[in-house]
Amino acid sequence: xxxxxxxxxxxxxxxxxxxxxxxxxxxxxxxxxxxxxxxxxxxxxxxxxxxxxxxxxxxxxxxxxxxxxxxxxxxxxxxxxxxxxxxxxxxxxxxxxxxxxxxxxxxxxxxxxxxxxxxxxxxxxxxxxxxxxxxxxxxxxxxxxxxxxxxxxxxxxxxxxxxxxxxxxxxxxxxxxxxxxxxxxxxxxxxxxxxxxxxxxxxxxxxxxxxxxxxxxxxxxxxxxxxxxxxxxxxxxxxxxxxxxxxxxxxxxxxx
Amino acid sequence: xxxxxxxxxxxxxxxxxxxxxxxxxxxxxxxxxxxxxxxxxxxxxxxxxxxxxxxxxxxxxxxxxxxxxxxxxxxxxxxxxxxxxxxxxxxxxxxxxxxxxxxxxxxxxxxxxxxxxxxxxxxxxxxxxxxxxxxxxxxxxxxxxxxxxxxxxxxxxxxxxxxxxxxxxxxxxxxxxxxxxxxxxxxxxxxxxxxxxxxxxxxxxxxxxxxxxxxxxxxxxxxxxxxxxxxxxxxxxxxxxxxxxxxxxxxxxx
Numbered sequence: 001x002x003x004x005x006x007x008x009x010x011x012x013x014x015x016x017x018x019x020x021x022x023x024x025x026x027x028x029x030x031x032x033x034x035x036x037x038x039x040x041x042x043x044x045x046x047x048x049x050x051x052x053x054x055x056x057x058x059x060x061x062x063x064x065x066x067x068x069x070x071x072x073x074x075x076x077x078x079x080x081x082x083x084x085x086x087x088x089x090x091x092x093x094x095x096x097x098x099x100x101x102x103x104x105x106x107x108x109x110x111x112x113x114x115x116x117x118x119x120x121x122x123x124x125x126x127x128x129x130x131x132x133x134x135x136x137x138x139x140x141x142x143x144x145x146x147x148x149x150x151x152x153x154x155x156x157x158x159x160x161x162x163x164x165x166x167x168x169x170x171x172x173x174x175x176x177x178x179x180x181x182x183x184x185x186x187x188x189x190x191x192x193x194x195x196x197x198x199x200x201x202x203x204x205x206x207x208x209x210x211x212x213x214x215x216x217x218x219x220x221x222x223x224x225x226x227x228x229x230x231x232x233x234x235x236x237x238x239x240x241x242x243x244x245x246x247x248x249x250x251x252x253x254x255x256x
Numbered sequence: 257x258x259x260x261x262x263x264x265x266x267x268x269x270x271x272x273x274x275x276x277x278x279x280x281x282x283x284x285x286x287x288x289x290x291x292x293x294x295x296x297x298x299x300x301x302x303x304x305x306x307x308x309x310x311x312x313x314x315x316x317x318x319x320x321x322x323x324x325x326x327x328x329x330x331x332x333x334x335x336x337x338x339x340x341x342x343x344x345x346x347x348x349x350x351x352x353x354x355x356x357x358x359x360x361x362x363x364x365x366x367x368x369x370x371x372x373x374x375x376x377x378x379x380x381x382x383x384x385x386x387x388x389x390x391x392x393x394x395x396x397x398x399x400x401x402x403x404x405x406x407x408x409x410x411x412x413x414x415x416x417x418x419x420x421x422x423x424x425x426x427x428x429x430x431x432x433x434x435x436x437x438x439x440x441x442x443x444x445x446x447x448x449x450x451x452x453x454x455x456x457x458x459x460x461x462x463x464x465x466x467x468x469x470x471x472x473x474x475x476x477x478x479x480x481x482x483x484x485x486x487x488x489x490x491x492x493x494x495x496x497x498x499x500x501x502x503x504x505x506x507x508x509x510x
Contacts, residue, residue: 158340167369
């Protein structure tokens with residue numbers, strides 16, 4: 001009998017295989033400039049990965065995603081802890097973040113182009129502004145879920161503020177932080193492409209714009225695959241980290 | 257603090273809470289006065305909701321009296337918060353173990369907060385786990401331990417910092433009677449060995465009489481309705497009589 005991990009992997013592979021088969025059928029029915037064959041997409045994807053100048057574009061986009069997420073995470077974490085400790089701060093900051101959440105990513109792109117000159121700063125600004133509210137609210141939720149019982153137990157030892165932060169707050173908010181990274185990673189990958197598409201001279205978004213101008217569907221798919229692969233790899237890394245960090249959690253043998 | 261001064265002193269303490277629905281005040285403690293001397297084990301007995309835990313939280317410095325004066329080792333436990341670093345150990349009703357820490361790390365918590373040398377701290381934590389019969393379970397997470405084992409870890413955590421005062425808020429109430437009896441015995445032995453002052457809150461008469469050198473019975477709002485001293489020399493007849501007295505006092509509240 002197969003173990004649950006093998007079954008899970010087979011189920012996931014079956015879904016992707018079905019999608020690939022559907023694409024391949026479409027490539028037979030329609031012209032290749034609309035639906036290029038899978039083999040061509042795969043070969044173009046590999047070509048990007050093994051060509052140093054092209055890979056540099058992928059890495060540039062990855063660096064922008066990480067930079068933006070890191071900036072939003074640090075700022076969001078600070079805002080979340082400030083809001084969590086002060087009702088006045090919550091009244092002051094929360095409506096602003098909610099307002100920001102309503103602003104479309106494309107609007108931030110336009111604002112950044114109008115306000116700033118440097119390409120990298122524009123992208124960083126867009127990434128931070130679009131992911132900041134989600135980071136803040138997710139970390140705040142994790143902070144607020146802190147057990148009153150554990151707080152009182154810790155306080156009974158008369159800890160310093162640093163000890164409370166280190167021994168209680170950080171372990172409490174870590175699951176929320178990991179979830180926030182996973183959720184925001186997908187958002188960031190989408191937003192960075194838009195930012196690069198209209199305001200950058202390098203990166204996956206810029207290359208996608210070039211493929212559109214060349215009417216090269218295989219190229220567009222290959223560059224898209226770079227982002228998809230990047231997100232999948234980082235998601236897997238975060239999941240692995242999460243499994244290790246949250247190894248203390250009891251897992252029921254019976255699935256839901 | 258002078259040697260003959262009580263370790264814990266309540267003088268006309270009153271504690272009120274505002275009801276969240278705006279229906280005025282709720283009186284949890286009314287003119288409560290008592291003294292506890294060094295090395296005494298005092299069991300505080302009363303019905304659920306009689307204010308035992310509120311009194312406990314005042315001694316622990318987690319809340320402040322609305323009126324009157326509460327002192328522990330001659331100091332205000334709420335206002336002089338940092339004075340009590342390492343001086344009070346608490347065993348709560350639930351085990352309150354941090355789920356992300358192993359048994360060893362949970363016992364280490366207080367020692368880490370007190371900035372004890374890491375090697376010395378680990379040695380102390382391991383010693384206490386062994387004394388409480390948990391050798392071999394040091395690296396187990398709380399979810400892998402039984403209720404009794406978890407409560408042993410929480411007792412080890414309280415003792416590990418070598419506090420002057422131990423506060424216990426119905427620590428064995430959620431355990432089965434056999435486990436609770438074993439732990440009660442161990443607890444009393446450890447307290448007596450280390451000559452600590454202990455306040456033990458319970459709602460079970462037999463538990464209070466088994467543990468306490470002195471038993472205080474509370475009526476609602478918390479005030480002393482009955483008080484008695486017990487000891488190793490207390491005869492079975494006397495114990496039966498005390499048991500009946502306490503039952504009468506508790507029943508009279510209805």
